[in-house]
Amino acid sequence: MAKARPEIRGAQLLGTKLGMTRVFNEAGASIPVTVIAVEPNVVTQIRTDDVDGYAAVQVATGEIKARNSTMPVMGHDAKAGQSPKRHHREFRVTTDEAGEYELGKELTVAAFEGCAFVDVSGTSKGKGFQGGIKRHGFKGQLATHGVERKHRSPGSIGGHANNAGKAGRIKKGKKMSGHMGAERVTMRSLDVVRIDAEKGLLLVKGPVPGHNKGLVEIRPAVRLYKGKAAKQTEVSKG
Numbered sequence: 001m002a003k004a005r006p007e008i009r010g011a012q013l014l015g016t017k018l019g020m021t022r023v024f025n026e027a028g029a030s031i032p033v034t035v036i037a038v039e040p041n042v043v044t045q046i047r048t049d050d051v052d053g054y055a056a057v058q059v060a061t062g063e064i065k066a067r068n069s070t071m072p073v074m075g076h077d078a079k080a081g082q083s084p085k086r087h088h089r090e091f092r093v094t095t096d097e098a099g100e101y102e103l104g105k106e107l108t109v110a111a112f113e114g115c116a117f118v119d120v121s122g123t124s125k126g127k128g129f130q131g132g133i134k135r136h137g138f139k140g141q142l143a144t145h146g147v148e149r150k151h152r153s154p155g156s157i158g159g160h161a162n163n164a165g166k167a168g169r170i171k172k173g174k175k176m177s178g179h180m181g182a183e184r185v186t187m188r189s190l191d192v193v194r195i196d197a198e199k200g201l202l203l204v205k206g207p208v209p210g211h212n213k214g215l216v217e218i219r220p221a222v223r224l225y226k227g228k229a230a231k232q233t234e235v236s237k238g
Helices: 071-078 132-136 226-237
Strands: 013-024 030-037 041-047 056-063 085-092 117-123 128-130 178-180 184-196 201-205 215-220
Touching: 013 056, 030 184, 041 071, 041 085, 071 085, 085 215, 117 201, 117 226, 132 178
Parallel strands: none
Antiparallel strands: 013 030, 013 215, 030 201, 041 056, 056 085, 117 184, 117 215, 128 178, 184 201
């Protein structure tokens, strides 16, 4: 049975990770924050149950020269009365929420006002081909007692191949050396420390995936434990 999708309320926007810094709260405590620049996102497509079988909204951001874009993208964005955009993403909404959007509508970071926590998704930094110690946190072999030039080796592998009479090969998912990073990562329920609507900046507590100037997706948090849920309710009430 397919897992139910978590219900997401509110707009999801695209932003650019600028880097990390720190701010001080009223008590004088230092809070590490990531600064995300959220330029105005433009609605470029609205999907409906009647036409597409589901309700969703597509947003786009980032200017790009026409010569560096493609004819399909240029025509697609032109329907919304916009010049070609660099990044496009789609997010699900309910049928009623879809009626609140229209082509060409601008969504800004002010959409997160009244939102105490957000989820931020991005592509993590690529680390290339890495060994078991760096990739999986393996302990490694002994530093003495006769171990020669195998200190960072993963150890026995094929001994775990037998699987109750099935083929004698290594099981899928075996933790070994391989490509690390460069995958989609979502940081859940990050505290919204500050919103600067005038400059289009969002400050969230802690790190977010990816390198500086990387694209990230921001949405209202979909999973909150009891303490954070209570805080979100308090913030929503104003």
